Amino acid sequence: MTITIKDEQGIQGMRLAGRLASEVLDFLTPHVQAGVTTNALDKLAHDYITQVQQAIPAPLNYAPNGYNPYPKSICTSINHQVCHGIPNDKALKKGDIVNIDITVIKNGWHGDTSRMFVVGEGSIAAKRLCAMTYEAMWHGIVKVKPGARLGDIGHAIQLFAEGLGFSVVREFCGHGIGQVFHEEPQVLHYGKPGTLEELRAGMTFTIEPMINAGKKDIRETGDGWTIVTRDHSLSAQWEHTVLVTPTGYEVLTLSEGSPPLPAFVTSTSC
Numbered sequence: 001m002t003i004t005i006k007d008e009q010g011i012q013g014m015r016l017a018g019r020l021a022s023e024v025l026d027f028l029t030p031h032v033q034a035g036v037t038t039n040a041l042d043k044l045a046h047d048y049i050t051q052v053q054q055a056i057p058a059p060l061n062y063a064p065n066g067y068n069p070y071p072k073s074i075c076t077s078i079n080h081q082v083c084h085g086i087p088n089d090k091a092l093k094k095g096d097i098v099n100i101d102i103t104v105i106k107n108g109w110h111g112d113t114s115r116m117f118v119v120g121e122g123s124i125a126a127k128r129l130c131a132m133t134y135e136a137m138w139h140g141i142v143k144v145k146p147g148a149r150l151g152d153i154g155h156a157i158q159l160f161a162e163g164l165g166f167s168v169v170r171e172f173c174g175h176g177i178g179q180v181f182h183e184e185p186q187v188l189h190y191g192k193p194g195t196l197e198e199l200r201a202g203m204t205f206t207i208e209p210m211i212n213a214g215k216k217d218i219r220e221t222g223d224g225w226t227i228v229t230r231d232h233s234l235s236a237q238w239e240h241t242v243l244v245t246p247t248g249y250e251v252l253t254l255s256e257g258s259p260p261l262p263a264f265v266t267s268t269s270c
């Protein structure tokens with residue numbers, strides 16, 4: 001395992017990239033409405049990232065091993081889509097839930113974050129899934145400190161989500177991030193306390209649980225990217241990029257428009 005440890009300069013780079021990624025979501029928020037196409041959101045984000053932020057949308061043409069180059073600048077995953085949904089010309093409609101996942105590269109450093117949006121009213125069940133998935137992510141984040149282990153994070157998320165009757169997607173996980181989009185370690189959203197890699201100050205990784213209202217099983221669709229729930233149940237995801245500090249954690253992907261912290265969380269850093 002070669003997990004990169006960021007020095008002060010790297011941490012500054014990650015702070016800036018993280019804030020910019022979050023600000024793209026702030027910028028998009030008023031546009032996430034019934035009638036807007038995900039392609040329109042993609043163009044808005046692309047132009048904002050490249051022209052206003054002078055940054056690079058990391059997903060565009062991203063081609064990990066075995067994948068075709070990703071064709072858009074953001075990921076938009078709707079309803080039973082779990083992750084990696086590709087923007088298209090279909091309009092959002094009232095009651096949809098949509099995850100928008102943004103990764104920007106600024107001065108060589110990556111910031112990666114996603115939020116859920118409920119279009120229009122939204123059913124009680126849909127709103128609850130989105131809210132509880134946000135809490136699930138934070139249950140993982142608050143475990144982050146030197147000496148803790150990756151299994152502590154996964155366990156906390158799994159315990160909370162399954163306790164509500166939801167399921168945790170197994171095939172996709174959080175990841176180390178820095179000058180590379182996806183680097184070691186893998187950050188599973190399930191597991192056993194006291195297992196896996198020990199956390200050290202200067203590590204940066206994402207926590208990005210995908211939580212299904214129904215069963216945990218997923219499948220890939222024909223486009224080679226979009227992942228959906230096998231049982232077509234709703235799926236939600238939230239993502240933050242986190243730094244391990246000498247005393248705990250610092251969430252890097254925050255901005256003005258970040259949603260309020262759950263009641264059990266006292267601070268965005270400690």
Ligand code: MF3
Nearest residue numbers: 059062070075084101103112
């Ligand atoms: N942002 C996603 C993640 O959280 C990765 C998207 S890869 C893409 O790791 F190519 F689909 F954009």
Ligand code: CO
Nearest residue numbers: 112206208239
């Ligand atoms: Co990520």
Ligand code: CO
Nearest residue numbers: 101112113239
């Ligand atoms: Co992401």
